[in-house]
Amino acid sequence: MGGGLIEQLRDIWAGWLQFGVGDSTRWLFLAIDVIVLGLVIFIALRAFNTRRTLAYLGLIGVAVAILITTAYLRLPGLHLFSQLALIVLVIGYPIYFRERWQNLFGRAGAPGSPQLGENSPLSQVWLGVISLVSSLMITFVAEGINARTSELPGQVKLSAANVPEGMSANFGSVSGVSAIIRAPRDAWSSIKPESFTASVDVGNQAEGTYDLKVAVNTTLQNVEVVRVKPTRVVVTIEPVIKKTLPVVVKFSGQAGDELVPDKPIVDPEKVEVTGAKSVVSDLTQAVVQLNLGGETNTIETKLSVVALSPSLLPISGISFEPSEVFLRVPLVKAGQHKTVGIKPVITGQPASGYWVKTVIIDPSVVRVTGPVDNLEATTEIPTAAISVDGLSQTAKLTTALDFPSGIIPTQALAKYTATVEIAKTTATKSITPEIIYDGLSPSLKVVSINPAQVSVIISGESLILEPISGPEVKLKLNLSLFQSPGNYSVDLKNSDFVLPQGVGLVSFLPSAISVTLESK
Incomplete structure (x- = not known):
């Protein structure tokens, strides 16, 4: 009993409490049910609002809670105890202690029995809260008795x-x-x-x-x-368009007796695809997929035509005419085996301010076989498209290999791991720094400097450099050595420039500035 009730409570939680009643008008009837039941419970609690009666009802509630909990946790000892406690409280106590039980509920005129309204431990507000909570719990339990909402x-x-x-x-x-x-x-x-x-x-x-x-x-x-x-x-x-595509055969699995598929014969060689403009306009080929399973003779079969996404997944929402093509695949002895590298194919853009530093495929090579001509022309095997859209940190992704027609792996792996290293973009920027006269004598003033501006090239991450303008970079022109009016040449050093955090100095021009000083 307890386990079934727990399952019902779970369904109620998943249905009504977690997801809500949504667009259904059922909530109106549910609200009426809760309100009416709450009023009934409130009247009942108000009639028996004494310490002894509430304690008695509380004991029954605790026993029910233990019964449900022990059924869920599979505690047979406590479960049996809670069952016996309920039997004693609900059946045994009224039968064998009838007079005490009647006194407990305030039998009129009984000596020592509490009178209604006396010694009431709960205020009207608390009675209302308890009634509302009890009404909600009972209603939701009742909702899950015969029906399941999930x-x-x-x-x-x-x-x-x-x-x-x-x-x-x-x-x-x-x-x-x-x-x-x-x-x-x-x-x-x-x-x-x-x-x-x-x-x-x-x-x-x-x-x-x-x-x-x-x-x-x-x-x-x-x-x-x-x-x-x-x-x-x-x-x-969007508009529906049509497009004629060549049919390409993709092989998977292996034939028997060290045989490999030779150049396939496809009839017809081209098919017409119909679909949304945004989808069809990007298609360059239609594909039939043939899974080899130990065949030793020429394969003749009909296969459905599909289009594959850059991730080698079938594209839905398009149709082909004809939808099937006839395929004849001769099997020939494998010329030899060859180990070639794997070329990662990257699509998308990382998050702003980041770039793809390296892509490492594991394993980095694959051993393939096929007809001699096909094998000689194969120097690398591309992966399915690896999306780096929105990446801002190094990630490990899974991918598959896109084998050309006629080339099959000697021992194919279902998935390959691509470790995409993402780094923050570094850049350079040319700015004009703000010039500060450092150590200038109080009795002197700067009349002019030549040239009037200094050009500085700084470097750093793009996100840091982008908001920087001239005032953020300072050039402290050291004039502390000059104590009298005149024309002076000041050599510039890297240490004269004050840069924001994370910014480096690449170069500056000129290397010296002519300063004219006069008395104030």
Whole structure:
């Protein structure tokens, strides 16, 4: 009993308390239930607001709490004790100590029994708080007895409705949404994301980007969608275009008897792809993927056509005509083996003020085989695209290798590790420093200096250099050696320049300044 109740409480927490009631109007009925039940509890507590009756009810509450806790923690001894305590308090005490039990609840006229309203330990405010909390707990427990409110396992695929003809809806990186649903407990085992639909209503709007509300529906009986995450998505409406692409074969696995695939024959050699302009315009090839599994004879098969992203993942939302091609792959003896290096392919930009210092692939080489001509032309194997977008510190990422057609690894690894070292960008900047006359005699004044300005080149991290202008860099011109009017030449040294923290001095011009001093 206790374990089942704990599971119900978990479902209630996941459904009602953690995620809320969302867009459902069910909260109105829930509020009415809580308020009415709270009033009933308040009246009952007010009628029995004495120390002895509250202590008795408190003991029962403690026993129930121990019963639930011990069932969850699997403590059989304490669990049995709490069961016996409840039996004694609820059944044994009223039967075997009937007169005391009646006196406890203030039987009218009973000698020594407390009178209602006397010796009340709780104020009206505390009674109200206890009633409200108890009402909430009882209501939520009742909500979880026969029904379960929780997150739907898996995401619901997102689609667009009322898209103008000749246009398509692009959701970017969002492919599906999560949903919080409420359903009978015995129905949860058969509930799947495929039983739900998630859509946004484009409303035949023209090309552009829109922020639209997501609606999730289902045809299942007695199933209610409580909340959707996210509730809104950004949708880009753009033209649908077509493009003709060559078909390339990608091999994985290995054939038998040290055989390797020779040049494949694809029919047709080109296919037409249809999809959103932003997706199709970047495509350069269509791909069929053939997994070798120990074959020893020429392979003849039909395979579906896909397009791969720079990360070698299939791109959704596009279609091919035809959707399948015929593939004939002769198998020939491997010419030889060859060890080649791995070339990292980097995409994206690190965070502002940072750059990619090095990329180390582990392992750094791969042993490949294939027909002699293909093998001789292969000098390196590129990785799938490694995204460094937004990186501001060194990171270890996983990647795969993009083997050219006809080349296969002798012992392929599912994933390779790319250690991307990120460093702060260093730069130089030319500025004009502020000149300060250091050690000038009180009886003298500077009439002129020649040249009037000094050009300084400083270096440092881009983020530090960017806001620096002339006044942040000072040139202390040492005039302490000159105590009389005249023209003097002052040699400049690195130590004469005062620089902000993290900034270095590269060079300065001129190396000396002519100063004219006069009496005040």
